[in-house]
Amino acid sequence: MQCKRCKKNEAKIHFAKIINNQSTEYHLCESCAKEMNIMGANHEFHLENLIAGLAPDAEPEAPAAESKLACPVCGLTSGGFKRTGRLGCPRCYETFYDELIPLLRKIHGSSHHTGKVPMRLGEGGAHNRVREIKKLRRDLREAISQEEYERAAHIRDQIKQIESELKSTGAVNES
Amino acid sequence: MTLPLNMENTGPWMRADGAPDGDVVVSSRVRLARNLAQHAFPHVANDTALRAVRQAVSDAAERSKMLKNAHVIQIEKLSDIEKQVLVERHLINQRLIESKLGSVIVERDEALSVMVNEEDHLRIQAMEPGLAMIDTWRVVDSLDNDLEATLDYAFRPDIGYCTACPTNVGTGMRASVLVHLPGLVETKQIDKVLKAVSHLGLAVRGFYGEGTEPMSNFFQISNQITLSRGEEEIVDNIEKITRQIASKEREARKWMYSEDHLHVEDTIFRAWGILRHARLLSSKEAMSHVSALRLAVYYKLIHDITTQMLNELFVLIQPAHLCVSSGKDLQAEERDVARAELIRTRLRMKTA
Ligand SMILES: [Zn+2]
Ligand SMILES: [Zn+2]
Numbered sequence: 001m002q003c004k005r006c007k008k009n010e011a012k013i014h015f016a017k018i019i020n021n022q023s024t025e026y027h028l029c030e031s032c033a034k035e036m037n038i039m040g041a042n043h044e045f046h047l048e049n050l051i052a053g054l055a056p057d058a059e060p061e062a063p064a065a066e067s068k069l070a071c072p073v074c075g076l077t078s079g080g081f082k083r084t085g086r087l088g089c090p091r092c093y094e095t096f097y098d099e100l101i102p103l104l105r106k107i108h109g110s111s112h113h114t115g116k117v118p119m120r121l122g123e124g125g126a127h128n129r130v131r132e133i134k135k136l137r138r139d140l141r142e143a144i145s146q147e148e149y150e151r152a153a154h155i156r157d158q159i160k161q162i163e164s165e166l167k168s169t170g171a172v173n174e175s
Numbered sequence: 176m177t178l179p180l181n182m183e184n185t186g187p188w189m190r191a192d193g194a195p196d197g198d199v200v201v202s203s204r205v206r207l208a209r210n211l212a213q214h215a216f217p218h219v220a221n222d223t224a225l226r227a228v229r230q231a232v233s234d235a236a237e238r239s240k241m242l243k244n245a246h247v248i249q250i251e252k253l254s255d256i257e258k259q260v261l262v263e264r265h266l267i268n269q270r271l272i273e274s275k276l277g278s279v280i281v282e283r284d285e286a287l288s289v290m291v292n293e294e295d296h297l298r299i300q301a302m303e304p305g306l307a308m309i310d311t312w313r314v315v316d317s318l319d320n321d322l323e324a325t326l327d328y329a330f331r332p333d334i335g336y337c338t339a340c341p342t343n344v345g346t347g348m349r350a351s352v353l354v355h356l357p358g359l360v361e362t363k364q365i366d367k368v369l370k371a372v373s374h375l376g377l378a379v380r381g382f383y384g385e386g387t388e389p390m391s392n393f394f395q396i397s398n399q400i401t402l403s404r405g406e407e408e409i410v411d412n413i414e415k416i417t418r419q420i421a422s423k424e425r426e427a428r429k430w431m432y433s434e435d436h437l438h439v440e441d442t443i444f445r446a447w448g449i450l451r452h453a454r455l456l457s458s459k460e461a462m463s464h465v466s467a468l469r470l471a472v473y474y475k476l477i478h479d480i481t482t483q484m485l486n487e488l489f490v491l492i493q494p495a496h497l498c499v500s501s502g503k504d505l506q507a508e509e510r511d512v513a514r515a516e517l518i519r520t521r522l523r524m525k526t527a
Contacts, residue, residue: 001366014369015378015399025373074215086294089215090329090337093344100341104334107342110403113335115346116316118323135407 003029005036013039071095129162136162178257179246179281182499185490186264186285186302190483194305197482198473199421201353201393202304204265205311205410207319208338208347209297212329216339217274217292225276225292231326232291236280239321241314244283251276256504259495265302270294287318294339295347297322304486306421308350308414312406335402345402350410352417353382355469357392358427359420368420369394375416376400392466396420428473443471451522455508456515461492465518484521492517 003011009029016023033039069078072095074088081087081096093100104111117128136159143152184190194200210216211231214224229249236242250258250271261267261279271277271293280289290298299322301315329337335345343349359365369379382393396417398409432439446464450456465488471477472485490496497513498505505513 001369012381013378014373014380016373016376023374025370027369027373074219076219085341086218086339087216087337087341088219090210090212093331093334093337100334103341104344104402108345108400108402111334112403113331113333113345114403115335115348115405116319117332118328118330119320120323120327131405131407135405 001027003027003032005029005032069095129166133159133162178248178253178260178499180260180264180285182260182496185487188284188286188302189304189486189490191304192483194303194307194482196306196418196421197304198469199354199356199424200306200417201355201486202302203307203311203350203352204300204302205308205315205348205350207297207299207315208295208336208343208349209299209319209322209326210329210337210339211296212327214296217294217296218339220292222276225274228296229276229278229291232289232297232322233278233280235322235325236289238325239318241287241318241321242280242282242289245280245287246283247278247280249276249278250274256495256498260499263490263493263495266290266300268293287314289318289322295343297326304483306352306414306417308352308410308417309407312348312350312410316406343401346404346406346409348401348406348409349397350413351395351397352413353393353395354417354420354424355393355466356420356424357466357470358424358431360392361431362427364423364427368423372396372416372420375412377413377416428470432474439470439474440476443467443474443476447471447477447522450518452519453515455511456492456518457511458492458494458514461514461518462489465489465492480522488518488521491521 001011001014003009004025004027006029009031011027012030013028013033014026016025028036028038030039070076071088071092073091076088076092076095078096078099081092081099087093087096101111116131119128136155140152140155140159143149143155180186189202211228214220214228217225217228220228233247236245236247248261250267253261258267258272262269262272264285266281266285266288267277267279267290271279271290274292277290277292279291282288286302288300290300299315299319301311301318303311303314331337336347338344338347356365356368359368372379376399377396378399379394379396382395396413398413400409446467450461450464450468465485468477468480469482469485472480472482491500492514494505494510497510497517500517501513
């Protein structure tokens with residue numbers, strides 16, 4: 001496939017960005033990927049620079065006063081964040097929250113975490129087990145629809161076991 | 176410092192028998208990005224903080240049963256060649272080499288490792304041969320739980336694990352498979368497949384050996400989005416899509432053989448001849464012939480070789496490995512000599 005940017009070289013990197021439900025395909029050759037700073041030494045892929053490259057689009061809307069924002073812990077400024085596409089410390093997520101949320105929606109299509117939760121966060125352990133059960137129930141439906149009854153029976157046992165563990169330990173349970 | 180690794184062979188994890196879908200899928204890898212709540216991210220942190228992070232992670236690793244045979248390797252103590260060896264074994268990357276106070280904790284079978292002070296404080300990694308996304312995730316998930324028992328991770332319930340770059344936030348998970356698709360390349364269906372896959376929220380790129388040209392038939396497929404989907408959903412999705420690609424690849428291989436078996440066999444047996452007799456082999460030439468031999472295993476044309484042997488060769492014939500096993504810094508032509516010799520020896524060994 002030809003590189004969609006220079007229309008000369010063979011494309012070696014393929015991905016799509018979905019922004020506001022609009023999907024843009026990228027098929028890039030190596031030198032274009034390097035020019036766009038999304039490929040570094042040893043051919044490592046740095047998608048974050050593409051995101052940093054998206055920042056100029058957003059800049060005209062941002063009032064000048066906003067750029068005075070700086071993280072009280074690491075000192076990173078809003079401008080610094082836009083230039084590098086990187087945050088300085090965990091606290092930055094709070095400092096730049098208002099800028100981050102739209103950015104996360106741009107990158108990931110949503111700004112809400114639905115994955116793993118650390119065990120130590122109170123109900124974290126139980127929370128993860130509940131998610132595990134949900135996943136097993138999905139598997140169970142799939143197994144039954146494909147008439148794999150042996151697998152279904154096995155999954156059902158797993159669900160029962162986790163449910164009884166959750167009942168007996170109350171909440172946190174490390175596997 | 177000498178690396179506490181067996182340089183005669185690759186990591187033991189690569190040598191396991193019967194990798195699922197191993198005819199098409201070389202390996203599965205899952206990496207989790209984690210940071211400690213009380214320190215700045217590595218690119219901002221000062222030396223004191225970086226040292227504290229490194230110590231805290233080493234201590235946590237020491238308490239994990241999963242890392243009970245692990246070595247802690249401090250990157251700044253290694254020679255350039257030793258660093259490159261770790262890159263060739265997929266244990267570290269360029270960014271960790273550039274980090275001032277980085278380390279890598281490597282479990283003995285090399286399937287499990289933790290990079291410390293790369294872009295994030297921790298990059299926890301698990302690898303498995305073949306298509307084993309879900310198992311690989313389970314392993315890395317348990318190690319993450321182990322480490323979390325000691326470490327205080329930066330996490331927010333709304334957006335998940337905090338990472339230096341917002342592209343990794345949420346699950347912090349990057350899951351990938353390395354696939355070998357000579358059939359789809361040869362039958363010119365590869366563009367269609369690459370387009371389809373990129374629209375499914377996955378990124379695909381050529382896979383690089385030595386040099387600047389990607390190895391034409393190898394591709395790495397990984398998730399692009401780390402937030403708003405659960406880990407199981409992400410790995411499950413990659414596994415399902417990869418399984419579909421693998422079945423398309425097999426169809427293409429079958430079609431190629433039925434259409435023109437003479438041409439297919441000729442390419443394979445030429446590769447076999449060259450690899451067993453050549454005196455000088457560039458990385459590019461060697462890689463393309465080794466790739467042809469993977470097909471020989473698939474078509475059951477040559478019985479003395481296995482896919483695992485070939486997967487290992489891909490690692491062992493890279494420059495830093497050649498230098499370390501010959502005990503000196505080799506120039507380009509000397510490397511070609513050493514590479515040809517290593518391949519000749521390996522391909523004459525009978526499999527057990
Ligand atoms: Zn180009
Ligand atoms: Zn900060």
